[in-house]
Amino acid sequence: MKQARCLIALIAMAVGLTAGPAFAERNLVPTLEPSFNVCTDRPAEPTWMQEIPLRQAYQRVLVQDIYRAQNLERIVETGSCDCAIRFPTWDEAEATFREHHASAERWEMLQASDVYNRRANDARLEAKAICEAAGNW
Numbered sequence: 398m399k400q401a402r403c404l405i406a407l408i409a410m411a412v413g414l415t416a417g418p419a420f421a422e423r424n425l426v427p428t429l430e431p432s433f434n435v436c437t438d439r440p441a442e443p444t445w446m447q448e449i450p451l452r453q454a455y456q457r458v459l460v461q462d463i464y465r466a467q468n469l470e471r472i473v474e475t476g477s478c479d480c481a482i483r484f485p486t487w488d489e490a491e492a493t494f495r496e497h498h499a500s501a502e503r504w505e506m507l508q509a510s511d512v513y514n515r516r517a518n519d520a521r522l523e524a525k526a527i528c529e530a531a532g533n534w
Contacts, residue, residue: 464490478528
């Protein structure tokens with residue numbers, strides 16, 4: 398009985414090893430280059446955010462959360478989902494971060510991220526409807 402299990406395991410391993418090339422034909426390797434279906438000319442994140450050390454990644458996340466909340470709220474306020482409104486430069490989000498959060502402690506930044514995420518989620522459904530109507534979602 399034990400030999401049968403070992404034989405089945407070996408066969409399964411052999412099948413797995415020989416099946417590999419069939420799967421290799423599909424390109425499943427993710428790229429780091431973003432590809433977008435809408436608003437393809439989105440501004441890149443500021444370089445300083447991309448170069449933030451891993452131990453301070455919460456700062457980058459906070460700026461991203463600020464950016465998302467501001468953009469979704471702007472879509473709702475203006476009733477427009479033009480690409481320049483949905484994906485503006487990062488200047489306003491950076492300024493908000495620097496003015497209100499740059500000197501905060503880590504835990505304060507995490508709390509602020511939570512607040513911005515709630516703001517974004519509050520605006521998301523309405524912004525989504527506006528953007529779907531414009532073909533930009």
